[in-house]
Amino acid sequence: MDRSSTGLLVPHAVTRRGLLGITATFTAWAALPRFAHAGGRDPRLVVLVLRGAMDGLSTVAPVGDPDHERARGGPVLGSSEQAPGLALDSFFAMSPRLPALGAMYQSGEALVVHAVASPYRERSHFDGQDVLESGLPAVGVADTGWLGRTLALLPEGEMVQFTSGEGFAAGAQVPLIMRGRSKVVSWMPAGYPEASEDTRARLLSLYRHAGDERLAMTLEEGLELGMVAGSEKEAKRAARSGADADVKGRSRPAIEAARVAGRVLSKEDGPRIGTLDLSGFDNHSRGDPVDGQLGDSLAVLDATLLALKESLGPAWRDTVVMVVTEFGRTVAFNGSGGTDHGTGTALFLLGGGVAGGRVVADWPGLSQAALFEGRDLRPTTDLRSVAKGVLRDHLGVGERALAESVFPGSADLKPVSDLLRS
Amino acid sequence: MPSESAIRDAHTALTRFGLGPRPGECAAIASDPRGFVLAQCGRPQAALITAAGLLPTPENMALNLKDRRERRVARKLENEQIEAAKAAAKASGGGDMADPDMAGGDMAAGDMAGDGMAGGDMAGADMAGDLAAVDDGTVKRDGADRPERLRQPGFSPTTVRREAAARFDHGLAATDGLTERLVLFWSNHFAVSAAKGGSVPSMVGSYEREAIRPHVYGRFRDLLEVTVKHPAMLVYLDNWKSVGPNSRIGARKGIGLNENLAREVLELHTLGVDGGYTQADVTSFAKVLTGWTIDRNGGRVEGTGAIFLPRRHEPGDFTVLGKVYGQKGPKQLDAVLDDLARHPATARHIARKLTRHFVGDGAPTEIAEAVARAFLDSDGDLAATTKALVSSDAAWATPPAKIRDPYLFTMASFRVLSLTTDAENEKAAFNMMNALGQKIWTPPSPAGWPDADDAWLAGDALLERLDFATVVARRIDPELDVPGLAADALGPRYDQPTREAVTRAESREQAVSLMLLSPGFQRI
Numbered sequence: 001m002d003r004s005s006t007g008l009l010v011p012h013a014v015t016r017r018g019l020l021g022i023t024a025t026f027t028a029w030a031a032l033p034r035f036a037h038a039g040g041r042d043p044r045l046v047v048l049v050l051r052g053a054m055d056g057l058s059t060v061a062p063v064g065d066p067d068h069e070r071a072r073g074g075p076v077l078g079s080s081e082q083a084p085g086l087a088l089d090s091f092f093a094m095s096p097r098l099p100a101l102g103a104m105y106q107s108g109e110a111l112v113v114h115a116v117a118s119p120y121r122e123r124s125h126f127d128g129q130d131v132l133e134s135g136l137p138a139v140g141v142a143d144t145g146w147l148g149r150t151l152a153l154l155p156e157g158e159m160v161q162f163t164s165g166e167g168f169a170a171g172a173q174v175p176l177i178m179r180g181r182s183k184v185v186s187w188m189p190a191g192y193p194e195a196s197e198d199t200r201a202r203l204l205s206l207y208r209h210a211g212d213e214r215l216a217m218t219l220e221e222g223l224e225l226g227m228v229a230g231s232e233k234e235a236k237r238a239a240r241s242g243a244d245a246d247v248k249g250r251s252r253p254a255i256e257a258a259r260v261a262g263r264v265l266s267k268e269d270g271p272r273i274g275t276l277d278l279s280g281f282d283n284h285s286r287g288d289p290v291d292g293q294l295g296d297s298l299a300v301l302d303a304t305l306l307a308l309k310e311s312l313g314p315a316w317r318d319t320v321v322m323v324v325t326e327f328g329r330t331v332a333f334n335g336s337g338g339t340d341h342g343t344g345t346a347l348f349l350l351g352g353g354v355a356g357g358r359v360v361a362d363w364p365g366l367s368q369a370a371l372f373e374g375r376d377l378r379p380t381t382d383l384r385s386v387a388k389g390v391l392r393d394h395l396g397v398g399e400r401a402l403a404e405s406v407f408p409g410s411a412d413l414k415p416v417s418d419l420l421r422s
Numbered sequence: 423m424p425s426e427s428a429i430r431d432a433h434t435a436l437t438r439f440g441l442g443p444r445p446g447e448c449a450a451i452a453s454d455p456r457g458f459v460l461a462q463c464g465r466p467q468a469a470l471i472t473a474a475g476l477l478p479t480p481e482n483m484a485l486n487l488k489d490r491r492e493r494r495v496a497r498k499l500e501n502e503q504i505e506a507a508k509a510a511a512k513a514s515g516g517g518d519m520a521d522p523d524m525a526g527g528d529m530a531a532g533d534m535a536g537d538g539m540a541g542g543d544m545a546g547a548d549m550a551g552d553l554a555a556v557d558d559g560t561v562k563r564d565g566a567d568r569p570e571r572l573r574q575p576g577f578s579p580t581t582v583r584r585e586a587a588a589r590f591d592h593g594l595a596a597t598d599g600l601t602e603r604l605v606l607f608w609s610n611h612f613a614v615s616a617a618k619g620g621s622v623p624s625m626v627g628s629y630e631r632e633a634i635r636p637h638v639y640g641r642f643r644d645l646l647e648v649t650v651k652h653p654a655m656l657v658y659l660d661n662w663k664s665v666g667p668n669s670r671i672g673a674r675k676g677i678g679l680n681e682n683l684a685r686e687v688l689e690l691h692t693l694g695v696d697g698g699y700t701q702a703d704v705t706s707f708a709k710v711l712t713g714w715t716i717d718r719n720g721g722r723v724e725g726t727g728a729i730f731l732p733r734r735h736e737p738g739d740f741t742v743l744g745k746v747y748g749q750k751g752p753k754q755l756d757a758v759l760d761d762l763a764r765h766p767a768t769a770r771h772i773a774r775k776l777t778r779h780f781v782g783d784g785a786p787t788e789i790a791e792a793v794a795r796a797f798l799d800s801d802g803d804l805a806a807t808t809k810a811l812v813s814s815d816a817a818w819a820t821p822p823a824k825i826r827d828p829y830l831f832t833m834a835s836f837r838v839l840s841l842t843t844d845a846e847n848e849k850a851a852f853n854m855m856n857a858l859g860q861k862i863w864t865p866p867s868p869a870g871w872p873d874a875d876d877a878w879l880a881g882d883a884l885l886e887r888l889d890f891a892t893v894v895a896r897r898i899d900p901e902l903d904v905p906g907l908a909a910d911a912l913g914p915r916y917d918q919p920t921r922e923a924v925t926r927a928e929s930r931e932q933a934v935s936l937m938l939l940s941p942g943f944q945r946i
Contacts, residue, residue, distance in 0.1 A: 123685070123701070124689060124695055125867065126867070126869055127695065195885070195888040195889050195891070195892040195935060196892075196932075198928065198932075199888065199892065199932050199935055199936070200885070200888065202923060202927070202932070202936060203888060203923075203935075203936060203939050205923070206919055206920065206922075206923040206936060206939075206940060206941075207941065209918075209919035209922070209923075210917065210919040210920060210940070210941050211919075212941040212945075214876065214879070215879075215884070215941055215944065218879055218880065218881050218884055219881065219884050219885075220881075221881040222880075222881025222882050222883075222884055222885045223881075223885075279866070284659075284660040284680055284682040285660050285663055285680065334664075334678060334679050334680045334681065335663065335664050335665045335667065335672065335677045335678030335679045335680050336660055336663035336664060336665075336677075336680045337663075337677075338660070338680065340680065340681045340682065340685075341685070373701065375701075
């Protein structure tokens with residue numbers, strides 16, 4: 001997984017894996033797509049990456065599967081000593097730690113795709129996240145991501161306007177999924193008092209004269225977008241101290257990032273496409289979806305999604321949020337009440353534009369014979385098909401471009417239709 | 423006057439193979455820079471920290487446990503008071519006294535080693551650890567807590583700070599910079615992270631002192647064993663709760679394996695992800711590892727506090743990488759570690775990582791090949807392995823490309839400016855690392871911090887560094903001859919553009935900032 005072991009070079013490793021433990025960065029395309037002003041629809045897209053491999057089977061449990069309780073052998077929803085969870089239909093139930101998401105599901109604004117996976121079939125987090133974000137069919141050298149390449153296909157309009165108070169900084173920690181040719185900005189928690197404009201300008205001049213192109217370019221990016229964003233430190237501080245003072249504890253960074261995301265995405269001249277990052281799903285122990293660490297992480301996810309919806313306001317109507325993770329976890333619980341790295345898992349689509357209230361799954365079953373390599377939920381839907389359906393029907397990306405540049409080598413994978421309201 | 427090439431080598435010795443020069447140090451070693459680096463391989467004791475007030479792991483664990491218990495009691499009390507106040511306000515008796523925070527998390531501490539599965543370890547509950555608390559100044563040097571800290575579970579608030587300060591001070595004072603760099607490298611290779619929460623933050627510092635520092639010039643096999651069996655690793659990668667399904671405990675309680683540690687030892691610590699192992703190897707190795715857990719009974723603990731409990735160990739012979747291990751009890755793990763440490767894939771993996779860490783992504787492949795050969799030929803003697811690296815002409819000749827990570831940048835800045843770690847400076851240092859996302863001992867995953875040349879290069883990260891430089895530049899001696907210092911410290915990298923920037927700066931502080939951010943200081 002560490003690329004040093006294969007001799008390959010991955011320059012973005014820092015950003016992808018999340019820097020602050022519980023990460024909560026929001027990254028957005030700095031340009032306004034021209035269709036935003038075309039009248040009528042003004043679509044927004046947010047991809048939320050859950051790092052650590054979420055246990056899809058505990059999050060959305062197939063309580064109607066006759067093998068469920070036996071195969072898992074752990075604290076599962078619907079078992080005799082566990083809460084029943086939120087019934088999604090006669091077959092699936094959702095963790096009660098996701099009440100906001102459950103309510104969105106009930107009102108037809110959220111759907112679940114189950115038994116889903118990226119094309120990656122090994123069990124390393126880091127390779128798995130690379131494949132999930134790069135959109136490539138296998139582990140390989142990737143310096144762009146599928147959302148980043150999608151941006152390049154959209155008609156680029158004006159640069160997004162930022163005002164002080166939004167806390168955006170430039171060219172900072174860009175996750176692989178958003179990397180591409182287009183400019184992006186990101187929001188992170190605050191740091192330090194600033195160096196003067198004069199010192200910054202002198203440093204840039206030093207880099208240019210010293211002929212260190214890489215340093216010069218990087219600093220230039222920082223300065224340029226920093227100017228657009230206003231004084232980023234001040235802005236970050238403002239974002240922290242202001243309306244978000246009520247948010248406490250573990251979910252605070254995530255909720256703050258979601259609010260910032262919702263606030264700017266909802267603005268007329270704000271960005272339209274972004275990603276959010278949330279870590280904390282690698283539950284090798286305490287994988288109980290109600291009281292365990294998994295349950296706690298799901299509660300953070302739920303609060304994040306709710307904050308996003310609320311801060312989007314009326315723009316929620318035009319928004320699709322796609323919640324994905326690198327792979328699933330073992331069907332059977334391990335010896336510590338948790339689960340180890342697996343394969344198939346669940347993903348969520350939510351937003352006013354989603355044709356929700358249902359679980360989309362070609363259910364493979366949990367009998368021993370049905371499992372992938374005898375231990376994991378067998379994936380029956382390719383995550384890229386779902387993403388292709390969203391990109392085609394929500395952003396109008398053509399199928400050929402999807403098959404060739406967004407998800408190279410995926411011509412055989414048809415986009416999933418009818419995920420969104422027409 | 424030393425020759426130009428001697429000055430260049432002296433600079434390389436102190437940057438690529440060191441923590442950055444202190445004033446005058448380049449000149450002091452210029453008579454034999456390569457000898458200066460090589461000689462460090464024969465002084466393993468320089469890696470050891472003997473600062474006062476640092477505790478061994480079992481004591482840190484015990485304090486952490488006590489601390490968590492007290493917090494829990496305080497929280498419960500607080501909740502009861504709130505409930506009581508609510509009840510009084512409603513003027514309707516019989517309020518619900520159930521404490522939601524206690525659900526499932528209450529730990530029958532002390533008995534954990536008895537039957538192994540007593541409660542959760544509260545892992546991951548709190549990321550806002552001791553170092554983060556520096557941000558808003560809630561942690562005082564004497565460890566006095568504000569009441570709100572009581573609500574955050576799982577942290578003994580002074581342990582990590584004290585350990586981090588001792589580590590940083592040790593680096594500031596170090597003459598054997600290569601040795602300290604090796605500590606950082608191996609600590610990152612066998613990474614544990616305070617981000618796990620629970621008892622891990624209390625152990626990350628003592629883990630490095632006990633498991634890493636004594637072995638950087640020892641045998642890889644020993645380093646592997648002490649890290650795998652250290653309580654910090656056993657808890658961080660969950661092995662302390664892994665139980666053989668057919669062991670006495672497993673059979674009685676119906677509990678079983680956790681393969682986290684097994685996978686990461688193969689993927690990260692030894693063979694590498696392409697090292698040729700399968701899922702079946704991971705599972706078998708996880709069975710071999712069962713039984714290794716932590717002893718929190720205290721008092722009678724010797725060593726690090728790790729313990730092998732036969733009643734948790736999966737009985738039987740297991741096949742790892744095609745070889746059957748029929749040993750009984752703890753000897754089985756030792757036998758597997760013997761072979762993993764000797765495996766050619768391990769040698770390749772280690773050699774590539776070491777070479778990339780010190781020479782950069784563009785290091786000629788001959789260096790890693792020589793290092794791997796030395797590793798195999800010496801049966802994993804890390805002094806011999808390190809010597810192969812630092813004796814390679816190519817390792818000295820490859821142009822500097824690697825951006826110093828936030829820790830090394832901070833360290834090098836402090837050393838060149840002769841700053842000491844008073845409270846203000848220390849706060850600036852730790853804040854910088856936090857702001858740039860490299861909080862000490864808190865890497866984002868078992869893979870540790872990333873190590874590519876430009877891994878830490880980003881627009882706003884450079885601005886953060888500049889802001890940090892501006893802060894520390896205000897704290898220098900006002901008489902400091904900055905151009906003189908820059909010429910001394912940057913050596914051959916004090917080129918015309920840098921000289922112009924430094925000499926034409928509008929203030930001494932600005933000159934310092936530009937020196938610290940110059941390409942010659944950023945890239946090693």
